[in-house]
Amino acid sequence: MPYADVGGDIRLFYTDDGSxxxxxxxxxxxxxxxxxxxxxxxxxxxxxxxRVIAVDLRGHGYSSVPxxxxxxxxxxxxxxxxxDRLAIPEAIPVxxxxxxxxxxxxxxxxxxxxxxxxxxxxxxxxxxxxxxxFPKMIAGLRGERPHAMAEAIDQWCTxxxxxxxxxxxxxxxxxxxxxxxxxxxxxxxxxxDGAIGLRPATDDYLARRRCPVLSIWADQERANWEAGLLKxxxxxxxxxxxxxxxxxxxxxxxxxHLLGGWLRSxxx
Numbered sequence: 001m002p003y004a005d006v007g008g009d010i011r012l013f014y015t016d017d018g019s020x021x022x023x024x025x026x027x028x029x030x031x032x033x034x035x036x037x038x039x040x041x042x043x044x045x046x047x048x049x050x051r052v053i054a055v056d057l058r059g060h061g062y063s064s065v066p067x068x069x070x071x072x073x074x075x076x077x078x079x080x081x082x083x084d085r086l087a088i089p090e091a092i093p094v095x096x097x098x099x100x101x102x103x104x105x106x107x108x109x110x111x112x113x114x115x116x117x118x119x120x121x122x123x124x125x126x127x128x129x130x131x132x133x134f135p136k137m138i139a140g141l142r143g144e145r146p147h148a149m150a151e152a153i154d155q156w157c158t159x160x161x162x163x164x165x166x167x168x169x170x171x172x173x174x175x176x177x178x179x180x181x182x183x184x185x186x187x188x189x190x191x192x193d194g195a196i197g198l199r200p201a202t203d204d205y206l207a208r209r210r211c212p213v214l215s216i217w218a219d220q221e222r223a224n225w226e227a228g229l230l231k232x233x234x235x236x237x238x239x240x241x242x243x244x245x246x247x248x249x250x251x252x253x254x255x256x257h258l259l260g261g262w263l264r265s266x267x268x
Contacts, residue, residue, distance in 0.1 A: 003062075006081040008069075013062035014055040014082065018046030022268050023090045023115045026079065027054040030097030031123065031185055032150055032174045034061025037096065040252035048260050053091075055082065057102065059181035070181045071188035072098060072196075076105035083113060092268065094118040094259070096248060097157075098189055101196060108208045116212040116234075116266055118259060120248050123189055124202040125222055131190060131198050138187050146179035153186075157245035166249055203229060214262045216255070218243045234266055 003011045015035065018024075025045060029037040035054040045052045056063040058078055059070040079102065083091055092115050095103035100122020107114040140149030154174055158167055174182075190197040196205040206226070212234040217223035223239040230237070238258065240247050248255040 004082050004085045006078045006085065008066070010058050010064045010066060010078060012055055012058065012064070012078060012082055014053055015042075016051070016053050016086070017042055018049070018051045020049045020051050023092050024051035024053055024088060026083070026091040026093040026103075027052060028079070028093055028095040028099035028102050029054075029057065029060065030095075030099050031189070032060075032154070032177050032182055033170060034173060036061070036173075037249065040249055041256055044253070044256040045259075048256070053086070053088075055079065057099075059178065059185065065178050065181060067180065068184070070184040071192070072101040072185070073105055073188070073194070075102045076109065079103075079106055080110050080113060089113075090115045092116045092118070092263070094120070095122065096120040097245065098123045098185060100124060101189060104206060104209060105196070107211055108205060111210060114211050115268060116214070116263070117209065118262075119213065119215045119226075120255075121216065121218050121245050124197050124206065125225055126190060126198050126202075128198070134186075134190050138183060138191065141179065141183035141186060146182060147175045147177070150174045150177070150182050159242075159244040161242055161250050162244045162246055163250070166246055170246070199225075207231070212266055214238070214259065216240060216247060216258070218245060218247050236262055 003013055005011050027038045029035055034056045038054045042052050057075045059065050093103035100119035101124055103117055107117050196202050206229045210231055212232040213230050215226050215237045217239045220239045223237050227237040
C-alpha cells in the first residue's frame with residue numbers, strides 16, 4: 001500500500017482504488033479512527049465506476065504521528081499536498097465528523113481543488129449548550145486516563161441503531177490512538193483560536209464554501225441550520241433521523257446510493 005511524503009516529516013498512508021473519468025473521491029475519516037472506516041463503501045464506489053482514495057490523516061492509522069500540529073487545518077494542508085503528489089488537480093472530498101471540518105477547510109482555503117464536497121454528520125455547528133462540556137473533556141484527554149475519556153466521548157456517537165460490531169471496532173481504534181493526538185485534534189476542532197467547530201464561527205467560515213455540498217445529518221435541527229449556509233444551488237441537505245453519528249457505517253448501501261445519485265445530478 002502506498003505512502004506519500006507531504007512535507008515536514010509527515011508521511012500519509014492511503015489507498016487508491018478504481019478508475020474512471022472525472023475527479024476522484026477523497027475519503028476522509030473522523031477523530032480517533034482511520035481510513036478503515038471506509039471499508040464498508042470502497043468496493044461499492046469503485047464498482048460504480050469511481051476512483052476512490054482513502055487516506056489516514058496525520059496522527060491517525062498508519063500515517064506519521066507528529067508531536068504537534070495534529071489539527072484540522074494542518075490535516076487539510078496535508079491533503080492539498082497529497083493531491084499534488086498524485087497529480088490530481090481536482091477531487092470530491094467526503095468527510096465524516098472531524099473529516100467534515102477537514103474537507104470544508106480544504107474547500108475554503110483551496111477552492112480550485114474541490115469540485116464538490118460531502119459532509120457526513122460533520123464536526124461543526126456545535127451550539128453553546130453542548131460546548132460547555134468540552135473543556136472538561138479536553139482536560140480528561142490530557143489526564144491520566146485519556147482513552148477512558150475518549151471512550152466516554154465516543155458514546156455520544158452511537159445509539160440503538162449502531163451495531164455492536166461498530167461500537168467495538170471504534171473502541172479498539174480509540175485505544176490504539178496516541179493520547180496527545182486525541183487531545184490536540186479535539187481542542188483544535190472547537191476551542192483553539194481560529195477553530196470553526198462552534199457557532200457562530202462555523203457560520204462565518206462555511207459561508208465561504210462555494211462548491212456544491214451534500215450534507216447528511218442525524219439531527220434535523222443541525223440539518224436545517226446548515227441548509228441556510230449553502231451557496232451553490234446544486235447543494236443538498238439530508239437528515240437520517242434515528243441514525244447515530246456513525247450513520248454512513250450503519251447504512252452503507254443507502255449512503256453509496258445517495259452519493260451516486262447526487263454526483264450524477266451534478267454530471268460529475
